[in-house]
Amino acid sequence: MTHPQSQTFTSQSTAIVIFDIDGVVRDVAGSYRRAIADTVEHFTNGVHRPSGVEIDQLKSEGFWNNDWEASQEIVYRYFERQGQTRMQVDLNYDALIAFFQSRYQGTDPEHWTGYICTEPLLIQSSSLERLTAAGISWGFFSGAPRREALYALTTRLGLVNPVLIAMEDAPGKPDPTGLLATIEQLGQRHNLELNTPVLYAGDTVADMYTIQKAKTLYPKRTWIGVGILPPHVQAIPERCEAYQQTLQSAGAAVVLSHVEQLTPERIQQLVLQG
Structure with missing residues (x-):
C-alpha cells in the first residue's frame, strides 16, 4: 500500500487541507x-x-x-x-x-x-490516503507542543514525516503565521500552485479566526474554515447546537460532526462554493 505521505503531488493539486490536531485528530476531553x-x-x-x-x-x-x-x-x-x-x-x-x-x-x-x-483517535490513515489519491495535499497546524503532536501523528497514526507546524514553530492562534507556514511547506514539498484553495479543519473559535485572518492577508486565495464538533459537546443536543453556532459565527463555512466527513467529494464541493 502506498503510504499517504509518500506520493508526489503536482501543481494540479485541487486543494490543500490543513488539520488542527486536538479535538480533530484526537479526542482530548479526557486528556x-x-x-x-x-x-x-x-x-x-x-x-x-x-x-x-x-x-x-x-x-x-x-x-x-x-x-x-x-x-x-x-x-x-x-x-x-x-x-x-x-x-x-x-x-x-x-x-x-x-x-x-x-x-x-x-x-x-x-x-x-x-x-x-489514552486519547482516542478521530481519524484513520486510510482517510488521509483517500485525500492523497484524489490529489489533495494535507498537513497539520497545532498549538500543541511538537512532541505531543507527533505522538498522535507518528506513534499513534503511523504517519511518516508529516508536514507539521506546532507550538514551538509559530505564534499561537489566532495569529495565522503557523497556518501560512504549513501551506508554504506543503507548497514546497508538493510543487503546488501559489493560490491552491486552502481548507483548515479545527474545533475552536481560534481556529476559525485564524483562517479569517489569513483571508484578510491574502484575499485572492480561497480560504475555507471547516468546523469540527469535538466529541465532548455531542452528547447533549442543546450544547452541540450552541457549539455549532459558535463556530459558524466565528467564520466556519461548514460544521461537521466528524473529521472523516471531510471527504474528497465534500472538499471539492466546498471549493466550488468558494
Whole structure:
C-alpha cells in the first residue's frame, strides 16, 4: 500500500487541507481538558474544578488556544470572583506548566504514562490516503507542543514525516503565521500552485479566526474554515447546537460532526462554493 505521505503531488493539486490536531485528530476531553481541570483545582487549593462548559466558554472567546494559559486564566478569574486582584494571586506560571504536564504526559518526561496515552483517535490513515489519491495535499497546524503532536501523528497514526507546524514553530492562534507556514511547506514539498484553495479543519473559535485572518492577508486565495464538533459537546443536543453556532459565527463555512466527513467529494464541493 502506498503510504499517504509518500506520493508526489503536482501543481494540479485541487486543494490543500490543513488539520488542527486536538479535538480533530484526537479526542482530548479526557486528556488536555482533564489536565486543565486538575490544574485549576490544584492552584485554587482544591476549591474550584472547572466544568467542561466553563472551559468551552473560555475557549469560545478565541484567545485561549494554549491550555497552559487557559488554565492560568481560569485560576485568575476564580480568585477575581473572590475579590482578589491578579497581582495578589501567588501563581507561578512555570509551576503551573510543570503540574499540567505531570498530569498530561505523566511524571517521567521520557516514558509517558499520563492522559496522553489514552486519547482516542478521530481519524484513520486510510482517510488521509483517500485525500492523497484524489490529489489533495494535507498537513497539520497545532498549538500543541511538537512532541505531543507527533505522538498522535507518528506513534499513534503511523504517519511518516508529516508536514507539521506546532507550538514551538509559530505564534499561537489566532495569529495565522503557523497556518501560512504549513501551506508554504506543503507548497514546497508538493510543487503546488501559489493560490491552491486552502481548507483548515479545527474545533475552536481560534481556529476559525485564524483562517479569517489569513483571508484578510491574502484575499485572492480561497480560504475555507471547516468546523469540527469535538466529541465532548455531542452528547447533549442543546450544547452541540450552541457549539455549532459558535463556530459558524466565528467564520466556519461548514460544521461537521466528524473529521472523516471531510471527504474528497465534500472538499471539492466546498471549493466550488468558494
